[in-house]
Amino acid sequence: MDSILNYLFNDYIVQVATITGINIIMVLGLNLITGVTGQLSLGHAAFMSIGAYSSSMISIKLGAPFIVSLIAGTGFGALFGALLGIPILRLRGDYLAIATLGFGEIVRVVILNTPALGGALGVYGIPPSTNLGITAFFVVFAIFFMYRLEKSRHGLAIRSIREDEIAAEMMGVNISRYKVLSFTIGSAFAGLGGALYAHFLSYINPIDFGFMKSIEQLCMLVLGGMGSISGAVFGSIVLSTIPEVLRFASEYRMVTYGIVLILMMVFRPQGLFGKIKVNV
Amino acid sequence: MRKLGLLTLAVVFMFGSLVFAAGELVIGIQGPETGNLAVYGQKTLAGAKLAVDEINAAGGVNGKTIKLINYDSRGDKAEAANATQRLINKDKACAIIGEPTSGATFVIGPIADRAKTVLISAGATAKGVTDNKPFVFRDTLLDSDGGPATVKFVMEKFGWKNFALITSVNNDYSVGLSAIFKKAVKDFGGNIVVEQTISDGDTDFSAQITAIKPSNPDAIIFSGYYPEGSLILLEARKQGLKAPIVGGDGLLAPDLWDVAKDAALGSIVYAGFSPEAKAPKVQEFVKKMESRGGADMFSAQGYDAVYLIANAMKDAKVTSCSDVKQRTAMRDALANIPMFDGVSGQMKFDKEGNAVKKPFIQAVDKKSDGKYYFKLLNE
Amino acid sequence: MLEIILKQLLNGITVGSIYSLIALGYTMVYGIIKLINFAHGDIYMVGAFVGLIVATQFSSNFIVVIAIAMATTAIIGVLVEKVAYKPVRNSSRISALISAIGASIFISNLVVLINGPQREAYPQIFPEINFNVGGITISFLQIFIILVSIALMFGLYYIVHNTKMGIAMRAVSQNLTTARLMGINSDKIISFTFAIGSSLAAAAGVLVGTYYRAVDPLMGLLFGLKAFVAAVLGGIGSIPGAMIGGLVLGLAEVMGVAFISPSFRDAIAFGILIFILIVKPSGLFGKATKEKV
Numbered sequence: 035m036d037s038i039l040n041y042l043f044n045d046y047i048v049q050v051a052t053i054t055g056i057n058i059i060m061v062l063g064l065n066l067i068t069g070v071t072g073q074l075s076l077g078h079a080a081f082m083s084i085g086a087y088s089s090s091m092i093s094i095k096l097g098a099p100f101i102v103s104l105i106a107g108t109g110f111g112a113l114f115g116a117l118l119g120i121p122i123l124r125l126r127g128d129y130l131a132i133a134t135l136g137f138g139e140i141v142r143v144v145i146l147n148t149p150a151l152g153g154a155l156g157v158y159g160i161p162p163s164t165n166l167g168i169t170a171f172f173v174v175f176a177i178f179f180m181y182r183l184e185k186s187r188h189g190l191a192i193r194s195i196r197e198d199e200i201a202a203e204m205m206g207v208n209i210s211r212y213k214v215l216s217f218t219i220g221s222a223f224a225g226l227g228g229a230l231y232a233h234f235l236s237y238i239n240p241i242d243f244g245f246m247k248s249i250e251q252l253c254m255l256v257l258g259g260m261g262s263i264s265g266a267v268f269g270s271i272v273l274s275t276i277p278e279v280l281r282f283a284s285e286y287r288m289v290t291y292g293i294v295l296i297l298m299m300v301f302r303p304q305g306l307f308g309k310i311k312v313n314v
Numbered sequence: 315m316r317k318l319g320l321l322t323l324a325v326v327f328m329f330g331s332l333v334f335a336a337g338e339l340v341i342g343i344q345g346p347e348t349g350n351l352a353v354y355g356q357k358t359l360a361g362a363k364l365a366v367d368e369i370n371a372a373g374g375v376n377g378k379t380i381k382l383i384n385y386d387s388r389g390d391k392a393e394a395a396n397a398t399q400r401l402i403n404k405d406k407a408c409a410i411i412g413e414p415t416s417g418a419t420f421v422i423g424p425i426a427d428r429a430k431t432v433l434i435s436a437g438a439t440a441k442g443v444t445d446n447k448p449f450v451f452r453d454t455l456l457d458s459d460g461g462p463a464t465v466k467f468v469m470e471k472f473g474w475k476n477f478a479l480i481t482s483v484n485n486d487y488s489v490g491l492s493a494i495f496k497k498a499v500k501d502f503g504g505n506i507v508v509e510q511t512i513s514d515g516d517t518d519f520s521a522q523i524t525a526i527k528p529s530n531p532d533a534i535i536f537s538g539y540y541p542e543g544s545l546i547l548l549e550a551r552k553q554g555l556k557a558p559i560v561g562g563d564g565l566l567a568p569d570l571w572d573v574a575k576d577a578a579l580g581s582i583v584y585a586g587f588s589p590e591a592k593a594p595k596v597q598e599f600v601k602k603m604e605s606r607g608g609a610d611m612f613s614a615q616g617y618d619a620v621y622l623i624a625n626a627m628k629d630a631k632v633t634s635c636s637d638v639k640q641r642t643a644m645r646d647a648l649a650n651i652p653m654f655d656g657v658s659g660q661m662k663f664d665k666e667g668n669a670v671k672k673p674f675i676q677a678v679d680k681k682s683d684g685k686y687y688f689k690l691l692n693e
Numbered sequence: 694m695l696e697i698i699l700k701q702l703l704n705g706i707t708v709g710s711i712y713s714l715i716a717l718g719y720t721m722v723y724g725i726i727k728l729i730n731f732a733h734g735d736i737y738m739v740g741a742f743v744g745l746i747v748a749t750q751f752s753s754n755f756i757v758v759i760a761i762a763m764a765t766t767a768i769i770g771v772l773v774e775k776v777a778y779k780p781v782r783n784s785s786r787i788s789a790l791i792s793a794i795g796a797s798i799f800i801s802n803l804v805v806l807i808n809g810p811q812r813e814a815y816p817q818i819f820p821e822i823n824f825n826v827g828g829i830t831i832s833f834l835q836i837f838i839i840l841v842s843i844a845l846m847f848g849l850y851y852i853v854h855n856t857k858m859g860i861a862m863r864a865v866s867q868n869l870t871t872a873r874l875m876g877i878n879s880d881k882i883i884s885f886t887f888a889i890g891s892s893l894a895a896a897a898g899v900l901v902g903t904y905y906r907a908v909d910p911l912m913g914l915l916f917g918l919k920a921f922v923a924a925v926l927g928g929i930g931s932i933p934g935a936m937i938g939g940l941v942l943g944l945a946e947v948m949g950v951a952f953i954s955p956s957f958r959d960a961i962a963f964g965i966l967i968f969i970l971i972v973k974p975s976g977l978f979g980k981a982t983k984e985k986v
Binding site for chain 3: 351352353513518520521552568569572607
């Protein structure tokens with residue numbers, strides 16, 4: 035029995051579980067923006083990188099305690115979310131998607147060319163403070179927070195934007211305000227995830243936060259089901275762990291991944307858990 | 315109920331893979347096998363596979379066969395960390411040949427070190443990758459060894475003294491290597507007469523060559539990659555500048571002469587491997603690799619990493635890798651290897667686990683049938 | 694100084710005309726089915742690889758290479774449409790977009806599986822001729838690339854405006870349902886659009902291979918995204934817009950690299966993108982659309 039417990043809770047399992055947890059936190063943030071508010075974001079990884087870089091810099095340069103770095107990472111994620119959100123949120127649908135994509139690439143290129151942030155070499159020596167317990171705490175917190183938000187008055191207003199923007203406005207919902215709010219909160223969770231990620235792997239570089247990372251997070255959300263908290267959680271778990279189970283077929287993985295995305299969209303576009311049809 | 319079913323399935327999956335053969339010593343190898351860095355991972359793996367096949371055909375190590383388990387990290391840091399933890403905890407690997415790139419090695423090095431499992435990176439070149447991590451090694455030729463040796467060689471052999479230096483400013487490798495070249499030229503009494511910068515992806519170098527020409531250098535040191543290198547050569551010849559290029563393994567590709575043709579002749583590059591080396595060992599390796607995708611620097615380093623590990627296993631008489639004492643003994647044996655004779659050259663490790671080795675200095679030459687190749691100069 | 698500027702101008706127009714060719718594919722598809730065809734960049738890469746195979750295995754005649762590449766890639770483009778886009782045509786926009794992303798990942802990684810991930814040297818299928826005009830070295834290849842692009846764009850313009858198929862295309866892009874009521878076979882038109890867009894992308898792929906002398910399986914993503922920026926810049930859905938957008942983007946990139954900083958090349962395109970989207974989302978040539986309640 036002892037060896038079984040050891041087997042179930044060895045470092046490898048802890049490693050995969052922690053990464054999965056971090057993904058859940060970020061995908062919940064994306065779910066608020068894309069699933070709940072209906073604004074397709076293709077630049078979620080950019081906010082993750084902002085959280086990762088700001089928290090790492092604060093940990094390394096100022097020697098701040100972990101919790102301060104986490105708060106700072108979250109705060110910077112929120113700040114940039116709001117800064118980007120205010121000008122571009124009047125764009126709709128595809129245009130918003132492209133603008134977020136462009137923003138993501140710009141953030142990456144700027145970090146790549148800033149020697150103070152390590153440039154292409156990246157930042158190493160970040161204290162490895164993140165562990166499974168802390169991650170699990172924030173996962174529970176994120177789920178609880180999102181659940182309460184959706185059930186609240188504000189959540190109702192946000193959902194009304196997704197269902198019908200014009201009708202919502204007629205009913206007196208301040209659309210811009212709620213869009214920026216959801217973008218800010220969603221980005222804050224991406225920042226938190228990024229801060230946890232950086233302090234887990236202890237090394238980051240701009241390549242980790244490229245366009246494909248944003249797509250990966252979007253796929254987790256889509257697989258689970260947009261607009262559904264359990265869907266976001268489930269999708270993150272599946273896409274974070276399946277590659278581990280399917281390691282033996284590693285060279286076919288990316289090809290399969292492409293096929294799975296197409297098949298999902300053709301046969302079950304609402305995701306595995308989604309009940310509603312999302313119109314973006 | 316459905317959730318319970320899933321959980322059962324997951325548990326069954328895990329236990330299914332628990333069963334492993336007893337007479338095997340596991341070596342893990344991980345790297346990007348897909349994605350835009352895939353060529354490094356695939357080449358390293360091909361070389362390592364050849365070495366394992368050879369060792370097993372010769373009866374294995376300490377009476378056991380070696381099993382090579384490879385994982386694809388896609389160049390993603392989190393996946394790289396997952397793979398390392400899996401190799402250590404699930405596959406009970408004796409040692410890991412890990413991540414041909416510096417970035418991912420920064421992530422997985424501390425994990426292997428904490429778990430007291432030997433890790434050899436067959437490719438990482440960045441400063442500090444192995445520092446303060448006793449279990450982390452690399453068998454790569456470092457630019458801080460290769461650059462100065464090459465400068466010394468060309469100054470002594472060809473009597474060159476005045477160099478132009480071109481750096482690609484948005485390429486980290488180039489910026490770092492330029493600093494090494496600059497210091498080396500100064501240390502050996504040469505001069506950098508003119509410096510120019512370019513960017514990766516540029517195609518027009520007329521301005522830079524125009525600026526270099528009046529100084530008439532003996533050679534142009536270019537620290538970047540071959541796509542720009544070949545175009546710089548073409549432009550130089552077009553403007554009547556005859557100086558050859560000197561550079562690192564970023565220039566080591568047939569594309570150099572595919573594009574630049576005769577303008578590439580006489581270009582000097584150094585690298586951690588040369589298929590032209592006369593050592594029978596190297597020639598045999600090149601021949602065996604023909605059916606496995608060809609021999610190059612990464613496959614040579616992967617091949618050498620396996621033999622380094624196997625030698626250390628023999629020296630430490632390793633029979634079970636779940637025993638931390640045996641793994642530590644293996645680490646000590648590896649650190650103290652007197653002089654290892656690999657296909658990527660002779661090497662031993664410094665106290666931080668960096669390979670100390672000599673570069674293969676090569677020049678672009680043309681065979682009588684008109685085919686270009688890298689001729690090995692320092693053998 | 695003037696010399697350098699003129700030379701850079703030529704470089705910019707060369708790259709820009711290649712962007713234009715790819716941007717046309719994005720803009721036509723978007724015009725008709727309102728889908729960002731994410732896999733278009735990978736179609737362009739496939740075109741370059743088909744050209745590579747033809748040039749190394751069969752014939753290094755430039756015309757043969759580009760013609761076979763265009764024809765083969767047109768078929769692949771239509772296949773992608775049938776498999777990945779047609780079934781989701783009536784789903785939400787985001788479903789279609791994600792299916793497109795799936796197609797993109799599938800195509801690029803399939804080529805990695807078949808060819809391996811490494812960069813491949815492109816054979817010299819075009820003689821290298823340089824001539825001097827007033828002290829500036831001009832490569833004939835650059836002029837040729839620009840001429841080929843212009844010729845292809847005029848061909849497209851002719852098809853869209855002077856053939857039955859083209860009129861049907863424009864009708865479908867105005868309103869798919871009404872066009873169908875008028876007896877237009879919209880499936881056929883959509884396939885035709887993909888075929889044309891893909892063959893233009895293939896031509897761009899062969900030209901890029903000839904120009905830069907190297908291709909790799911993952912070159913499609915970034916180049917494709919930038920071409921998409923060009924389409925947005927010109928006003929998505931507008932064919933002249935895509936042409937002009939490509940040229941403007943090419944020039945902006947080359948000039949930015951030459952006179953500001955070489956390291957921000959990739960940010961330039963996306964900076965322009967965000968600026969345009971905020972200031973004039975309909976692009977230079979696009980029509981502003983009003984939302985119907």
